[in-house]
Amino acid sequence: xxxxxxxxxxxxxxxxxxxxxxxxxxxxxxxxxxxxxxxxxxxxxxxxxxxxxxxxxxxxxxxxxxxxxxxxxxxxxxxxxxxxxxxxxxxxxxxxxxxxxxxxxxxxxxxxxxxxxxxxxxxxxxxxxxxxxxxxxxxxxxxxxxxxxxxxxxxxxxxxxxxxxxxxxxxxxxxxxxxxxxxxxxxxxxxxxxxxxxxxxxxxxxxxxxxxxxxxxxx
Amino acid sequence: xxxxxxxxxxxxxxxxxxxxxxxxxxxxxxxxxxxxxxxxxxxxxxxxxxxxxxxxxxxxxxxxxxxxxxxxxxxxxxxxxxxxxxxxxxxxxxxxxxxxxxxxx
Numbered sequence: 001x002x003x004x005x006x007x008x009x010x011x012x013x014x015x016x017x018x019x020x021x022x023x024x025x026x027x028x029x030x031x032x033x034x035x036x037x038x039x040x041x042x043x044x045x046x047x048x049x050x051x052x053x054x055x056x057x058x059x060x061x062x063x064x065x066x067x068x069x070x071x072x073x074x075x076x077x078x079x080x081x082x083x084x085x086x087x088x089x090x091x092x093x094x095x096x097x098x099x100x101x102x103x104x105x106x107x108x109x110x111x112x113x114x115x116x117x118x119x120x121x122x123x124x125x126x127x128x129x130x131x132x133x134x135x136x137x138x139x140x141x142x143x144x145x146x147x148x149x150x151x152x153x154x155x156x157x158x159x160x161x162x163x164x165x166x167x168x169x170x171x172x173x174x175x176x177x178x179x180x181x182x183x184x185x186x187x188x189x190x191x192x193x194x195x196x197x198x199x200x201x202x203x204x205x206x207x208x209x210x211x212x213x214x215x216x217x218x219x
Numbered sequence: 220x221x222x223x224x225x226x227x228x229x230x231x232x233x234x235x236x237x238x239x240x241x242x243x244x245x246x247x248x249x250x251x252x253x254x255x256x257x258x259x260x261x262x263x264x265x266x267x268x269x270x271x272x273x274x275x276x277x278x279x280x281x282x283x284x285x286x287x288x289x290x291x292x293x294x295x296x297x298x299x300x301x302x303x304x305x306x307x308x309x310x311x312x313x314x315x316x317x318x319x320x321x322x323x324x
Contacts, residue, residue, distance in 0.1 A: 002309070016222050023230035028261075032268065033229060043220025050229040053264050054236055059257050062240035073242070080238035159288060159316055160309055162272035163295050167308035169265040170299035178262050185263040186270030190280060193271055201267045208263035213256055 002160050003030050004144020005151070009158055010038030014145055021141040025134065026084060028168060029053045035161055041198040049201055060088040067095050067122050075123060082130025091126040098122060181212035287319035 007017040012034060024030050029050040036046045060083055068076060099122060151157055173179045185208025192200035273292040274280050282289070295312030302308070 012222055016226065019223075020226045020230075023226045024233055025230070026233050028265070029229065029233065032264075033225060035268065037222060037225070043225045046225050047220075047228045047232070049264070050225075051232040051236075052260065054229075054233045055260050056257050057233060057236040058239055059254060061237050062254075065240040068241050076241050077238065080241050081234055083237040083241075156313075156316055156320070159272075159291070159313065162269050162288070162292060163309045163312035164305065165265045165269045165272075166292065166295050166312070167299050167305040169262050169269065170296060170308075171303060172262040172265075178259060181259045182262040182266040186266035189267035189270050190274055193275065193278070201264065204267035205260070205263040208266065209256060209259045212259035212263070213252075216255065 001140040001144040001147065002164050003027065003034065004141045004146075005148035005157055006031060006144075006161055007034045008145055008148035009153065010034045012037060017145055018138070018141055021138055024050070025081070025137065026054055026057075027137075028165070031161060031164060036198065039198060045197050045199060045202070052202060052205065056085075057083065060085075060092075063092055064088065064095065064126070066101055067099065068126075071123055079123060079126050079130065082126065082134060084130070084133055086133050087126060087130045090129050094125050095122055177212045177216040180215050181208040184208045184211045285323060287316055287323055290319055291315035 003021070004017060007020070007030075008014070012020075020030055020033070024033070032053055033046055033050050036049060061080070064079075064083065068079060071079070148157075169182060173182060185204045188207045189200055189204035192203050194200075195203060269292070273289045274282065274286070276286055276288075284290070291312050294315045295308050298311040299308040
């Protein structure tokens, strides 16, 4: 809903705002795209920044893949489209309860494999969770578009962007390396605020990530 | 690049990342350096966006009592940490901002 309000405030047309919820279907990157569009950032930088934010989906993909190996390609395509943060979070817990992985070693390709216990119905769970989240997301985007058209700019609703990100980032700050990452990245972003093509966010994020990995490695 | 192309490419890359291991590599584990690095991406990117939103007023760093967004943001961080709730974080931050803007006017 917040996304719908913000997108309208950034001057993105109503149709494009709604379409983005179906095409990109990833909350935090949609909010970032919205913010960068509002600041007239070059398209290439926007795509790059949004892609970097969504790199975490590689982890989700790797994590659920053992459970989906026996499915047809069209099932895999559909479930990959629906694999959001929330769908992943509820599904992987269900998968692990229903069908714990057991390690096995495949000498022919020299890799350690993880095999789930046989269970034919796990993918229906991900499909259900994914479709429920998809419908909710589309409806709440529409609600945000309606709301955004009513509320005047003097209410400073653009600040909900920073607040949304605060709510998203704080749960990640569980240990020293991640807190260090957030601080280094944040202050670098302030220093790099006038960098060309709005690349400051990416440069700052990179600095933060490097510090995080190094400080974790030292422990 | 128009907003439509931005959406299409961002959506396509996101989809391909979600699909990657499911379709191609199958049952192999993700390399450990990669997975260790990925964990730092969300806090890094989100902080890089939040800090300028809080600290800058008209493009200048503003660390003073006049900066209502910075104070409201700090209150929201404390609430986020205590409640772990997106709704309470946004509500407390917006209400703080409105009160501060009223007081500082």
